[in-house]
Structures are given as C-alpha cells and as structure tokens.
Amino acid sequence: MEDMLEDTVLVNLRINGKLHELEIPAHKSLLDLLRDDLNMTGTHMGCMTGHCGACTVSIDGRVAKSCITLAATLGRAKITTIEGLTQDDGELSPVQQAFWDEAGFQCAFCAPGMLMCTTELLDANPDPSDAEIETALAGNLCRCTGYQSLRRAVKAAAKLKQNTREAAE
C-alpha cells in the first residue's frame, strides 16, 4: 500500500493576533493551512501558481502569496489575513469601508488580495500616486472591475485614513 503520510514540523505562529501551535506536513501551503485546517476561508484560491493574488496575506508585515508559501517554514511568523482587517470594535477598516463605498469589487473573489495589498501600501505611503497604486496591485488579477473602481477605492481609502488620523489628533 502506498501512503502519502509524511513528516510534520511543529510550528508556532500568530494569525490575526491569535496563537496557533500546529503540526504541519512539509508540503502544505499556507493557503491550504488557512482554508482547510483552520477554516479561514476569506483567503481565496485562484491559481495555486502565484499569479492571481487572490490568496494574498501579510506575513511579518509584508504581503505574500499564501499558495506558494510553505506553512512549515513559518515558525514564529505573524500573519494577517482579510479576516484580521476588521477593527477590534467590529468597525470596518478604512480600506474595507472605501472598497465597499466605491464598488472596489464585484464578485469580491480578488478582494482578499486587493485589500491586503492596499492596506500595506497605505500603511507605508498615505498618499500614493497612480503609478504607486499600480505597482502595489500589480500582482493581483481582478476579472470583474476593469480596475477603474479599484483605483478609486484605493484613493478613497487613503482619504478616509487621512480623515480618521486627523480626527484622532
């Protein structure tokens, strides 16, 4: 009898602030770990080859494609997924809010990647130019919007963040 059993690695990681201690088989992608093992289905599968960006998450503050990231290599990593974007009080983050307001998605299958990349962009660069937006979202395909409303959503998110910041000051 052939068997697909394989060695596992004990990994400690923090996902959306919550500690997980997991035995992870060597072959398993972060995407499969999130979706199949942890039932966090907000991160999507569109290709499994690293080309579409629907699986994008943030690992230690940098966006990454979870379909081509081996979960077993992520010891002590801090991971944020789309489910972790909503603020602690249950309010939408400015990026989430702006995407909803401006129809930054239609079917929303690409939304996890678009939201993660936009969040990272605006954290580093509060007022991005068109070219900077294009660079930040270059790894993410959207098949519905034609990108026009996406650009608008990113800009609206920047403004919304700015306003929130000013209100806090």
Next chain:
Amino acid sequence: MGEQKSETEGYVGQSVRTIEGRAPVMGKATYTNDINFPGQLHAHILRSPHAAANIQSIDTSGAEKVAGVVRVVTGAQAAEHIDPIPHYIDPAVFGGRSASIRCLALDHVWCFGQPVAVVVAEDKRTARYAASRIVVDYEVTTPVIDSEDALKDDAPMVVPGWDANMIMQVPFGGGDVAQAFSSADRVIKTDVKVHRFSTQPIETRTYNGVYDAGTDSVTLYGTVQNPHPLRNVLSKILRMPENKIRVHAPVIGGAFGMKMHGHPEEGLVCFLSKLIGQPVKWVEDREECLLIGAREQVHSVELAVTKDGTILGLKDHYLANTGAPSSCPGWGMAFLTGLTMPGPYAVTNLDVQLSAVVTNKPGWNASRGYGKEVTALALELSVDNAARELGIDPVDMRMRNFIKKDQFPYDSPTGLIYDSGDYAGVMQKALDAIGYDEWKVKQEKAREEGRYLGIGVGFELTPEGGTLPGTFVAGYDSSTVRVAPDGSVRVLTGVTTPGSGNPTGIAQIVADELGVRLNTIEVVQGDTTTCPYGFGNSSGRSTIVGGGSAAKAAIEVREKIIKVAAALMEVDEESVSMKDGIIASGDKTIDLEEVCYACYTRAYDVGSVIEPPLEATAMFKPGLVRHTPNEKGQINPYPSYSNAAYVAISEVDVNTGEVKLLKFSVAHDCGNVINPILVEGQACGAIMFGIGAAMAENITFDENGRQLTKNFMDYVMPRIGDVPSIDLSHHDSPNPVNYKGLKGAGEAGVGGSAAAIVNSVNNALTPFGVMMTETPLTAPRVWSAIQAAKKAQPQRKVA
C-alpha cells in the same frame, strides 16, 4: 453613496452601495469552495493527454492501492449508473448534428483534457497522486486541429459516426446581393481571424455533491449560473426525479458564461456522492479551467462599397472552430455571430453563412458577448480596412452607414427586430468625450517626433436577454416579494448573480415600487428549493427580468399594505401614500411595522380587506421577441439591443512592437440605468476583456492538439497597469417594451473595445502600411507586421 439618497427621488438611478454589505470585505462571503461537510471527500479527474485516441484498457489497480483512496471510477463503470449529459442547446433542435456527451469518456477520447476516470479520496492531495497511478492504454489517432483542415475530404471524423465535422451550416441574409456587388464601385475583402480565448473568472468551477440516503435526494452546491435548468439536466443524468434534487449556488466569484452548465463534473460529483454515500467535492484547477474555449473564428468579409463609403452589400462565409462536442451552450455563440450581422449598419443585401465546425480541441462554453463580440470584431476591422482603402475617415464611414435613429424598431435582414437606438449619437458622444479631433492633432505632432500614436474606434451592437425556443435559454423570469410582520422584506428571484451587483439593482427597484427603505430588503437567489422557478444568469438578462418581475410582485404587495393601512387609519385608500417605509394620509402617519403586523394578525377585522400573507409572485416576460418564424423562417430571440461605441488611443513602440493604451472612452446605450456605479463596473469590466482579447489572452495548442496554455503566465490577462482610465458616458434610448426601459448592461463591450484597440494599432502604423486583422496583437506579432510591411514596401519613406 451608501443608503442615503436625495429626498425627492427614489433609489433607482442612484449609485447605492451593494446590499451584500460588509461580508465581502470581511472575508465572510461564502463561496462554494468554502463549504465542507462532515465526511467530505475530494475528487480528482484523470484527463486525456491526447487529442484523439481510442481507449484500449484502463488499469486502476495502482490508484486503488494508495492509502486514503475511497473509490476509482472509469467511464465504463459510470455508464452503468448515469446517462449522457443533456445539451443546454441541443443542435438537433435546430436541425444540426448532435453528439452524446458523457461525464467520463467511454472508449474514445476526442480532445485533450477530456475526463477519462475519477479518483475519490479522503484529501485532494491523495486523490491527485492516485490519479497519476491509473494506467490507460490509448491507441492514438490523428487529430483535426484546424477548422479548415476539418472540412477537407480526407479529414478524420472527430465524432465517430458523423459524416462531416460540422454541427451545422446556417445561412443568414437576404436582399439582392449579386446586384449590390455588381453595382458597387469596389469590393473590399478583409480576412479577420479571431483567436481562442475565454473568460477565466478568478474563482474556478467547484462542485460539491451531497447525497442524503434517508430521503434518497441529492444537493449540488456549485458555481452555477442557472440552478433550475441544471436541476433538470441532473435529473436526466442521475435518473432521479427533479423533486429529489436541489441545486444551490452560493456566492459566485465571477462567471461571464463559463459557469453555465453542461460540464461533466456537475453530474459526476452528485453520482459519486450517491455511490459512496459521502459528500464529494471537486475543485477545478486553473489548467483545467483554461481547457474551456470560445470564440475562435475565421471570417472573410467582403464589403461592396461606393466611392463615398456607402456599404451596398456584405458577404461573409465564416468558420467557427467550436472544438469537440460539449453539452455546454458555447457552440451557440457561433450562431449568434451570424445572426447579429450586419450589426449597426443599414445594409440590407447580406450573404452570411456560418459553418460551425468540430475539431479535436476541447469544446467551448458561453463567454461574455456570446458570439456578438466576434460580429463586432469582424465588422469593425472590415470597415476600417475599407475606409483606409477608400481614403476616408473611419468615423465618417460608420456615420454614413449607421441605421438612423428614426428607423426603429428596425427589421434586420437576419430577422432581428432592433428595439431602439441612436448609433450616430452614441458614436459622437464617445468621440467628444475623448477629444477625437485633438488626438488627431497630437498624432501628427507625435509622428514628427518619431512616436506612433493610434486612434481607433469600434462599435458594438449587443442584443441582450436572449431566448431560444425549445431550450432553457428563456426570456422570462419570476420573483417573489415577501414582507414579514415586522415590515422587513425578502425578495426571492429566479435570476442569479455572478457577482455583478444585480441583487442591489433588484432591491433598488423593489424599494421604490414597494415604498420601503433599501436597507430593509434582502435578496435571495440561486437555490432551487427556496427561489421561484427561474433561468438564472445569462445574456445580460438578470436586471431586466429579475427586476421587472420583482417590481410587479412588489406592486401587488404594496396594494395590500395600503388597503390595510387605510382601514387602520380609517381613511380613503386613494389618500394613502407609502415611501421609505413611511405610510401617510394627509397629516396622519402610521408605522409600516404596525400595518404589516395587522395584515398577519387581524385577518378577521381590519385585515379582512386583503388576503394574507404579504407575499406575491410575479413573472416578467419582455416583448418584441418573435419565436414564430416569419416567411423567411427567421426568428427574433432578443427583446433588447444594447449598443456602445468605443474609442481607444494607443501608442506603439515600433522597435519592440509593444502597444501601450493611453486612453479609452465609451458611450453606452443600455437603456435606463438603475445603478450608475454598478453599470460603470460592468462596462469597465467588459472593456478589460476587450483589452485582453486584443492584446494578449490566447489559448494555444501544439500540432498534436495538446494544449500549451496552462496557467496565468501562458494566458496573459490584463493587470491594473494595462488598463488606462476609461471615460464612460451614457446615451440612453430606453427600450420601449421593457420594465423601466432597461436593455441589459452585462455583456456589451468585449468585441467593440477589442476592435477599437486593433484599429488604433493599425491607425498608428498607417505610415508603414500595416493592417493587422488577426488577433491578438501581441508585441512579437506587431513587430513582425512592421518588419514585413517594411520589406514589402522598401520604397515607402517612413517618418
């Protein structure tokens, strides 16, 4: 934005946010692949590596020896339990050749990627590995790849038993073509080759079959555009009555036609679940998704023209390479291409003929535009070529030949009845928006600097809301509106959404017709058990018929509420108004909830003026369709004729062949607009499809018919930097026979925008004499065309 709207107006016409609410941005929307059940099993399909072969034997023992494998099934084994897949559109209904399609091949494969066997295992990785342990003994035969080769006398037959590699040949046309051609100043021929490309939603197809032994019933959770018709198809495959089958489509991650049914995997997972007694899920990978083709056609358009550019007649005998037979509705696209000729042009002398050819490529499925995008490409490239030959402006040539706005309703020579339009007005709007004349000046300037700017236009007529007699391509649909005792509203509708926003449009319509606030409305779709019978999403129909039927139901329910409100307030019914959930008569007002509660609970006193519950189901069937053939045997399957003009500005790097789009404008006539921001999204999305079509997306094969395009590196779809800003304007001539004058907004744009881009590149390269009429215009092809033109015309001085 959001729920707020101006006081005096209703919701219709406003850019409200989608009613799906926060779920999509929180990662909480549930797609098919997000659903798992206890005991969930996973299927992996073994597919043919050959384009044409006989299956001698299949040895599944290797797969069965892998731990975790639950079952391995071959085509022969499956055939003992399940029947062939009924066609979405059976060619036999229209007098064509029809093939029997099985979920798994029996003894013969007719395309690369055809399902041959399936492994069900505890996890997807085991299933995939075990499938590789199946040994199939193939006797490989010679495939037919090219549509012209398929028609040669000695061509092998794709379908055993057929006497020609042809689904059907259909003539379209009328008038006196011979006379038109003999009286013309010139006949200008343009060969237009449209390549194979498909829709590729980011969510691939996924199906999860769940059999319940207790009730002997099965539920299919799936990426399904048309749940009710699929239920009928499944009942035939599974040999089960329809009332034992439920089809449920959760949130869908884009479809564009690809998730219309007829796919082998739909019936397969249901059958496997029944066989094994556990839920079975199959998730398509991208390589499998890329197998599904569409649109590949070869046109040879001849225009009989006068010197001033008037088109007197048009001839076009075209071939469609529809691949191997499939039960999906894709092949019908080839028919629509001819039916929609000569598009927006007032040409009455028409000789068009379709040859729908089968080959050993994988089959087609429906793709946004449904063949009408190819009509637009063929016509618009030909008109530009003719304009260049005649030395006249391509815009002038179009303006001269457009059907005039006082000619509607217009009887086309193929039997269509165009409802309304102002094509010249639409074109002018698109030109004004982009500044056509200014760009001409800029182009001159740029050429002096050695830069090659191009200006291209394209027009597309997109009949929408189609219905074919004797098929599940239906013109009508139904909706139920329910108001609960607390006044909240639920709309259940037979149309579905691929993620395009139509539930929001439908809710806006219901909010206005009923007189309630938008945020009190929920829309339920995509479930054969809860929703009224319907035909789902196709042909840009969802808002037309879903909205139209929901409006009728809402009006009925509103009448009941008003009656009881009048009784409660002891006033005259006529004096009662209801808007935004506020019911008033003079200066008296009453709470909506109080009235609704009374409707349910006081059936013997104030509520006795109505029949509870507060619920109505209504059907909407648009007019103008004619299924009874006229004296020429022609039908009009469409109630609605959306149209749009596109202008593309591009720049070509003549050293590399690279094309950069600088600017794009579109003027769109989709009738009245329910939600501008959502319609904009549809238009921009379709233009992006056109950009991909014109420049990069391409599915290719080797000479043995093995598909070379396997992932998004091979199949290059536009990314954000490839799409310029798009200037969208509306030029609406409302449909006289549809609810609110709607025409449909989802489909139009793929062909018109692709044509505008191709024309812009040719326009940019006019100094070289380049005229490319084969898509896509990849950089190597553009570069080669420039080199070839330079060689052919060494004497021409190039700036």
